[in-house]
Amino acid sequence: MNAAGVPPALLVIGIGNPSRGDDALGPLLIERLEVDAPPDVELLTDFQLQVEYALDLQGRREVVFVDASLEAPAPFTFNPVVAAADASYSSHELSPGAVLHAYEKLFGEPPPAFVLAIRGEAFELGDDLSAAARANLEAALGFIRQRISDTCP
Amino acid sequence: MNLETAAHPETLRRVAIDPISRVEGHGKVTLLLDEEDHVQQVRLHIVEFRGFEKFIQGRPYWEVPVMVQRLCGICPVSHHLAASKALDQIVGAHKLTPTADKLRRLMHYGQILQSHALHFFHLSSPDLLFGFASDVAKRNIVGVAAAYPEVARQGVLLRKYGQEVIRHTAGKRIHGTGSVPGGVNKNLSLVERDELLKDIYQIIGWSRDAVHMARHLFEQNLEEYNAFGRFRAHTLNLIRADGAMDLYHGGLRAREAGNNGDGKTLFDHVDYNHYWEHILEDVKPWSYMKFPFLRALGPEQGWYRVGPLTRVTQCDFIPTPLAERERQEFLAFDGGSATGATLAYHWARMIEMLHAAEAIKELLHDADLQGDELVVKGERQERGIGMIEAPRGTLIHHYRVDENDQVIRANLIVSTTHNNQAMNEAVRQVARQYLDGRKLTEGLLNHIEVAIRAFDPCLSCATHALGKMPLQVELLDAEGREIDRLVRGTCSAGFQPAV
Numbered sequence: 001m002n003a004a005g006v007p008p009a010l011l012v013i014g015i016g017n018p019s020r021g022d023d024a025l026g027p028l029l030i031e032r033l034e035v036d037a038p039p040d041v042e043l044l045t046d047f048q049l050q051v052e053y054a055l056d057l058q059g060r061r062e063v064v065f066v067d068a069s070l071e072a073p074a075p076f077t078f079n080p081v082v083a084a085a086d087a088s089y090s091s092h093e094l095s096p097g098a099v100l101h102a103y104e105k106l107f108g109e110p111p112p113a114f115v116l117a118i119r120g121e122a123f124e125l126g127d128d129l130s131a132a133a134r135a136n137l138e139a140a141l142g143f144i145r146q147r148i149s150d151t152c153p
Numbered sequence: 154m155n156l157e158t159a160a161h162p163e164t165l166r167r168v169a170i171d172p173i174s175r176v177e178g179h180g181k182v183t184l185l186l187d188e189e190d191h192v193q194q195v196r197l198h199i200v201e202f203r204g205f206e207k208f209i210q211g212r213p214y215w216e217v218p219v220m221v222q223r224l225c226g227i228c229p230v231s232h233h234l235a236a237s238k239a240l241d242q243i244v245g246a247h248k249l250t251p252t253a254d255k256l257r258r259l260m261h262y263g264q265i266l267q268s269h270a271l272h273f274f275h276l277s278s279p280d281l282l283f284g285f286a287s288d289v290a291k292r293n294i295v296g297v298a299a300a301y302p303e304v305a306r307q308g309v310l311l312r313k314y315g316q317e318v319i320r321h322t323a324g325k326r327i328h329g330t331g332s333v334p335g336g337v338n339k340n341l342s343l344v345e346r347d348e349l350l351k352d353i354y355q356i357i358g359w360s361r362d363a364v365h366m367a368r369h370l371f372e373q374n375l376e377e378y379n380a381f382g383r384f385r386a387h388t389l390n391l392i393r394a395d396g397a398m399d400l401y402h403g404g405l406r407a408r409e410a411g412n413n414g415d416g417k418t419l420f421d422h423v424d425y426n427h428y429w430e431h432i433l434e435d436v437k438p439w440s441y442m443k444f445p446f447l448r449a450l451g452p453e454q455g456w457y458r459v460g461p462l463t464r465v466t467q468c469d470f471i472p473t474p475l476a477e478r479e480r481q482e483f484l485a486f487d488g489g490s491a492t493g494a495t496l497a498y499h500w501a502r503m504i505e506m507l508h509a510a511e512a513i514k515e516l517l518h519d520a521d522l523q524g525d526e527l528v529v530k531g532e533r534q535e536r537g538i539g540m541i542e543a544p545r546g547t548l549i550h551h552y553r554v555d556e557n558d559q560v561i562r563a564n565l566i567v568s569t570t571h572n573n574q575a576m577n578e579a580v581r582q583v584a585r586q587y588l589d590g591r592k593l594t595e596g597l598l599n600h601i602e603v604a605i606r607a608f609d610p611c612l613s614c615a616t617h618a619l620g621k622m623p624l625q626v627e628l629l630d631a632e633g634r635e636i637d638r639l640v641r642g643t644c645s646a647g648f649q650p651a652v
Contacts, residue, residue: 019208051275051294051312106306125205126207
């Protein structure tokens, strides 16, 4: 927040457990962005999303959720996400769409949001990042840096 | 019939609820039914990840309090603190400074607050408010937000407040480093204190409202809630030297299953550094997870339950006034019937949440939190044991460290493991009460999940990558061949049983 209590326009949330192999992709991307992110970008990271993340979305121009994915084709996909009452509501973790849906119920129309899904392969506790995921991370970093530059010139 | 093992399983039909929804990680319930749909066998399987210890072994001990937070995305702070307590012993810190002790307690109560809020409002209130067999499309937190917007809003803000307490005490929102072997690495600044003080009275008020809501739900459905998944069990919990509830530290108390919480004391104020003299773990061929039991009573009779219901009924008092008043009312309610009711876990959980909020307030007014003496050290030891009352129950961390400062042995007994047999008992009881002889529906199967969710088992699986968490119900024949299957997709599409 700045002195006027206005949060940074762009919020990027990296999701994943750094000790579970390629699940670390989200947090690692955030770690790399922290080195040179402009002030109008807020970077957050967590194991998983829960409903209180709806509160972090308030006042943003745009939100990007970054997550490892077994379904996305390599190296990554970048797609808009909309509010959706999916089955993750019945879990200890919410999907990005479910967080937006919670926002909608609590505060009204959510800010535009996207999911940067980086392809991962292995997710066991104690695994290192796989070679394929490492390459995918570099590609995703190049993309998101350009996106930040375009969104927060 | 105890329903643990059927006489002729090869002749029976198998239904699996796999994995269980609104439960962290992977759990599965299998039911064996005969031709007339009578339940012959019920088992709750939990795919406990036994790689935890291996993950920790070989690490330098000072890394452990941070590393163990990666075992679980829901209660990382509990692991952070239990590991820190064990490693206090490794570095010879047998008495922390007041600042360190109180900072850790503040962090712990923040964790209790946020975890209990998540569990009650987001995971359980849909069942409790709408009914166990109500429309599945509505039976979630969004349905609660639509029908009871203020309840949903308070649930979100209670959890958020707990997370803020953690952020200020652990240094970061997640992966905090606040607790270290021998103490803490930061105090609470006056700015941080004032930020937390600003909202604490509102949080206490909402927490008290939540206790009343839990009580009201119990009263409204008294007969069903009293009987639902009810069983008698011994109890185990930590207790302060004067008998007060203490979720951060204490001695072990075990009591026999009595009537309405009045069982005989088996042992009391036992130093947990020799826990294995009182608690052992049994194994069963059908489950990955062990079955702890009280050594004196043996594996068949010695199983017990832990967690909020045990702690609220087995402490002598709660050392904060509003929560103690609620506890007294809870104990007196309907002649004490709630003290043994599985669904009373929710009511007890909300009493603990109120206690956590009051404890946070008391701590925030304590100037020791701004002290500068953060760490103590003493004579190095090779073994350390840390025990804490985590949101779901007693948590044990046990380490051995070699002369090169590497962890060479780690043993973790988590709350869900302590409650393994108790959850199986609750599930079998529900199967007898609701499923036996009836055609299964999603609503009936949800009764099983309601019983499990009363314990709030956290299966410590923080992997969540997109596409990795399907929910499916399988119907298999006696040879294990799949006859039908349904995968839980979207709520709007609904979830219909395969049977």
